[in-house]
Each structure stands twice: as structure tokens, then as C-alpha cells.
Amino acid sequence: MLKDNIKQLRKSKGLSQEELAIKLNVVRQTISKWEQGLSVPDSEMLVVLSEVLETPVSVLLGENIAETEADNLKAISEKLEIINLQLLQTHNARRKIMHWLFISLCAVVMILFIILFLLNSPYSNWDYATAENAVLGVAFHSFEWLFVRSAPFIFIISIAGVALTKKKE
Numbered sequence: 001m002l003k004d005n006i007k008q009l010r011k012s013k014g015l016s017q018e019e020l021a022i023k024l025n026v027v028r029q030t031i032s033k034w035e036q037g038l039s040v041p042d043s044e045m046l047v048v049l050s051e052v053l054e055t056p057v058s059v060l061l062g063e064n065i066a067e068t069e070a071d072n073l074k075a076i077s078e079k080l081e082i083i084n085l086q087l088l089q090t091h092n093a094r095r096k097i098m099h100w101l102f103i104s105l106c107a108v109v110m111i112l113f114i115i116l117f118l119l120n121s122p123y124s125n126w127d128y129a130t131a132e133n134a135v136l137g138v139a140f141h142s143f144e145w146l147f148v149r150s151a152p153f154i155f156i157i158s159i160a161g162v163a164l165t166k167k168k169e
Helices: 002-012 017-024 028-036 043-052 057-061 065-119 131-164
Strands: none
Touching: 002 028, 002 057, 017 028, 017 043, 043 057, 065 131
């Protein structure tokens, strides 16, 4: 049992007999003898061996490593499941935020269209002799001109965004 556990743990750590021997300050033949069951490490060496292989002495002496590995796989799978659930929650929260942002953008575009329609370009009747009126008139006209040309695209993209971020059931 000890010989098998030493060999399995050494291989699972990706160590050769030579590399393990260097870490333990012994010759490679000592590791080979342990793994063949021809000799056993003394108690002090057993403690050092457990530290190097990062495993409890009880595992080296007799606990079945395969069971420990199965338990580790189960623990890892449980942690991965928790991480996946957290990622799903984050994804759903982001999707919901984006959905409402697209809806808000649609509403803002519609409200601005209604306001511009009701105002019916009031700046066209202004007296542009004063500098303030001229600047405000040009600014308002520029905004209206850009908005009227870009708003349909923004609105269509927003509608598509609302449809794409809608929760699938």
C-alpha cells in the first residue's frame, strides 16, 4: 500500500524518481526501493515525504488515494457548479440591465421626436440679428438636423436590442 501510494503521488505531481530523490536528499535507488516495497522510509523521512508530496502521512500509509481523488473531483465539480451559477446570475443581471437600457433609449428617441414635432422648428421665426439668437438657432437647428437623420437608426437598433435581450422562456 505504501509503495503504491508513493508511486501514485509522485506521478500525480509530475515528478520523476530522480526529482523526488533530490527534494528528499536521498539517492534515486532509495525511491525505487520504496516503490518496489523492498524498503520503507523511517518516520522522519515519512513526514518529509508527505510534505514534499503535499499529502497527509495517513494517505501515504494506507488511505486509498483513488477515493481521495474521487472526493477531490467531487469537490471540484461542486465548486465549478457554484461558479457556473454565479456566472449565470451575472449574465442574467447584465442582460436585464441592457434590456431596460434599450427600452429607455427607445422611449427617449420617441419623446424627443414628439417634442420636436410639437415645437415645429420655432427657431425659424427668430430674429438672428443678435448673436445669442444666431448661436442658439444654429445649435438647435444642428441638433434637430442630426437627430432627425440618426434617430431612425438608433430606434431600429434599440428595438433589435430589446428583442435580443428579451428573456427566453
